[in-house]
Amino acid sequence: MIQSVDRALRVLAVLQGARRRSLGEIAAGCGLAPSTVHGLVRTLLAHGMVVQERDSGLYRLGPATLRLGNVYLDNLELRARAQPWVEDLARRTGCAVRVAVALQRDAIVVGHEPRPDGSRQMTEVGIVVPAHACAVGKALLAYGACEPADRPHRMTGETVTEVRELDVQLAAVRRTGLATEIEEAVLGECGLAAPVAAADGVVAGAIGLVVPAGEWPLPPGAPDALRHTARAVSRELGAASWPPLVEGRDEAAS
Amino acid sequence: MIQSVDRALRVLAVLQGARRRSLGEIAAGCGLAPSTVHGLVRTLLAHGMVVQERDSGLYRLGPATLRLGNVYLDNLELRARAQPWVEDLARRTGCAVRVAVALQRDAIVVGHEPRPDGSRQMTEVGIVVPAHACAVGKALLAYGACEPADRPHRMTGETVTEVRELDVQLAAVRRTGLATEIEEAVLGECGLAAPVAAADGVVAGAIGLVVPAGEWPLPPGAPDALRHTARAVSRELGAASWPPLVEGRDEAAS
């Protein structure tokens, strides 16, 4: 691990926490001397990863970050392969559909098909949700694709913050291939998700349905349609089996 | 400029060029020894900026890039302030509308309102176009917000690659406050754009209309509506005047 690169990335992480930060704030957030951070920031500046406001001198993230994120999406095989299946799933179920991958202890949405009711909806691509609090995140956690949180953070009154209770849920996910979420991330929103496996057998992402709490539980056909979609996408990615095999531990023994 | 950080960012830039690259390819692309690149990549790996495919060992960009890009968009005042005006402009003109900012020698789209004809359109947020070849880019170039290319790259048969001719066009942009693009970036697509100024008087971005070549030239009301929108957004951002003043050089003298 190269120290200065690690620090530069930490600077970017700190910059994600607020619209704009002063050099001193960044330095404090990283636990470094301001002059040290200055060098890092200047390098990031030269590449457009951060920008400096001309009048105030404060720093913000820069447009190069957007380019990187966009290229990431364009090169993501999961997203491209899942696209037609996800559209079909949304049409069949009438639900919004999310495709997500693991990012450290969170799930990040890489694909979003709005619910097909013609209403104008914000795209959710790029949003980050703690894995323990959303259906796609639980699907990732259950198969070891996501790092488990040592102390799950509470987001709503329904969020599961007990590690033991979460483990029980994850075991159920491994049995059924489906993960649920009932107003655990945002109030009024429920979800059902299934893991997607890739060629190497590792879980590469998850596909989930998202509905308002009023429409929960989902109609009987929805879980099957979701499973069908997850299996189809997994097969397209070259996975040998679905549901994915649990790596490392023997599930039957528990 | 910190060497190792600069190199790490260069690694990311190389990774933008292809879906996946081997360590050796990255090293060659950066002109560095593979072992050097390995250290950089491992650090990026730890932060999720790159991922390594489990079976092949090849490297791709990682999901942390998407999070960064998304936070950038969320924190972008230009985007938030322009949003309602841009929607209105699209409704009035019937055109797709782009909001773009400068990224080195390119323009990058940070906001996109699809043309209001109900058809399904891909969002263009995140796409990068050489500044000299698109309307928003020329609007940025004309006011010094974008770095001029020393050797403008040809994209279509209509692309202006002569620096002198481009300068003439940019002078016209400074006179009229409007920049045009006629199939210079992609065939069959024309555009009209206006700069947006921020509080410090510097041009912070540009707003542009995009239409199929068959609908060019635009109806008479469109340029005025665009100018009106650009002025309104500039005022919201705190700019004192519009069109923006040209910094550095005295336009009347030329």
Add this chain to the structure above:
DNA sequence: GAAGCCCGTTCGGCTATGCCGAAGACCTGT
């Protein structure tokens, strides 16, 4: 079946690199 070739990875010594404290420039408000 073994040799060759690619891959990513590890190790260690040299030195260039980047870290940090202190001082400088600039602005704002008192």
Add this chain to the structure above:
DNA sequence: ACAGGTCTTCGGCATAGCCGAACGGGCTTC
């Protein structure tokens, strides 16, 4: 005019990181 707060610059010390070379695995080739 001063004091507090920015960001920025500078230089010496030491360490952090660079690179060449060697290692280990998976693959094709002969």
